Amino acid sequence: MQTTGKKGRTLARRLYISRILGLTLGLLLVSAAVFPLDPAPWVWGFMLFNGLLWPHVSYWWGRHCARPYHVEHLNLLIDAALGGFWVAAMQFNPLPAAVTLAMMAMNNVAIGGLRFLFIGALAQVAGIVVGVLIFPLTSVPMTSPAQIYACLPLLCLYPMALGWFCFRQAYILGRQKRELLALSRTDSLTGLLNHGAWKDRLNEEFQRCLRHPDEGAGHGALALIDIDHFKAINDTYGHVAGDIVLRQLGKILSQNLRAADVVGRYGGDEFCVILPDLTLANAVRAMDGLRERFAMLGYEQNPTLKASLSIGLAAFNPAYGDATHWLNDADQALYEAKTGGRNRVTCFRSLQVLEESVVSL
Numbered sequence: 001m002q003t004t005g006k007k008g009r010t011l012a013r014r015l016y017i018s019r020i021l022g023l024t025l026g027l028l029l030v031s032a033a034v035f036p037l038d039p040a041p042w043v044w045g046f047m048l049f050n051g052l053l054w055p056h057v058s059y060w061w062g063r064h065c066a067r068p069y070h071v072e073h074l075n076l077l078i079d080a081a082l083g084g085f086w087v088a089a090m091q092f093n094p095l096p097a098a099v100t101l102a103m104m105a106m107n108n109v110a111i112g113g114l115r116f117l118f119i120g121a122l123a124q125v126a127g128i129v130v131g132v133l134i135f136p137l138t139s140v141p142m143t144s145p146a147q148i149y150a151c152l153p154l155l156c157l158y159p160m161a162l163g164w165f166c167f168r169q170a171y172i173l174g175r176q177k178r179e180l181l182a183l184s185r186t187d188s189l190t191g192l193l194n195h196g197a198w199k200d201r202l203n204e205e206f207q208r209c210l211r212h213p214d215e216g217a218g219h220g221a222l223a224l225i226d227i228d229h230f231k232a233i234n235d236t237y238g239h240v241a242g243d244i245v246l247r248q249l250g251k252i253l254s255q256n257l258r259a260a261d262v263v264g265r266y267g268g269d270e271f272c273v274i275l276p277d278l279t280l281a282n283a284v285r286a287m288d289g290l291r292e293r294f295a296m297l298g299y300e301q302n303p304t305l306k307a308s309l310s311i312g313l314a315a316f317n318p319a320y321g322d323a324t325h326w327l328n329d330a331d332q333a334l335y336e337a338k339t340g341g342r343n344r345v346t347c348f349r350s351l352q353v354l355e356e357s358v359v360s361l
Helices: 004-035 041-064 068-089 094-134 145-184 195-211 232-236 239-256 280-295 323-339 348-361
Strands: 221-227 260-266 270-275 309-315 345-347
Touching: 004 041, 004 068, 004 145, 041 068, 068 094, 068 195, 094 145, 195 260, 195 270, 195 323, 221 232, 221 239, 221 280, 221 323, 232 239, 239 260, 239 270, 239 280, 270 280, 270 345, 280 309, 280 345, 323 345
Parallel strands: 309 345
Antiparallel strands: 221 270, 221 309, 260 270
16 A cells, blocks of 8 residues: 555656646647637636646645545546547537547556556546537537647647656666666675676676687686685674675775676675686686785774685686586685685696696506
């Protein structure tokens, strides 16, 4: 109910200006068409109410009722019915009647699509029926030059205004969609790519290396990074301190790697980096420099807190069947870094071991 109320008040605000413009221009059109018919004073009074006061009354009603979304749709149907009523009051003068019905239909389809166009058309028919009962049709008048000119402002200005409102709505929806997409791919704590988004980028990089084997072999590396004894940091200094350490690592990774490198939070205290077009030796230097910078960080909230990194590296191998094998090798190197004393960078050595075995044979 709260969400529907918010949507209804937003719809009421969006339609307020367009209703003021449309009914003010419509008042000019209807006045020019009705004037030669010498209508009764009450018709002029009702016309002025519809053109000048109804936009404000409908807005107030939509803003202050318990179900604003439903009330605003009812307001639109009232607009359509009154449009049909004035078509009958104009004695179906061809051009003013056609402009009135067309502008109402355009407004309804812009707000609610084909379904609301149909419902609005029924409301227009109901308004026409009521109008014919009050203003029996005697003859259809011809459209005068003055009435043609009275139609032009509504024909020119209202579609432009409605088009602008629709453009603004589409722009806002597009921006919100992009923001939601970014949120769905981003880790909320560190601002880095989340697990799923980073895995997508890993698969893309793996396919790129396969398509260019001469360039990719030995010229791409994968790093898995783990914060040493992170559970002990949480247990000793608290989870708030642990979050600060995670954010600091995310900041270090963002600021000290190349723009081409793809950084993500793999999960928990584990991070991952794709290093395209980089030899394993250069990747080792880059990761070792990053490890040293992180180890030197101080934390004002906990001066005694120090954290270090274990990093596993694996170079791209054209023999990999898929990106998972590449990731597994980096994970194996990370395991060796952690079991070998932590606070170090370790490379996966399968190719080197294979070469040494061939030499020994």
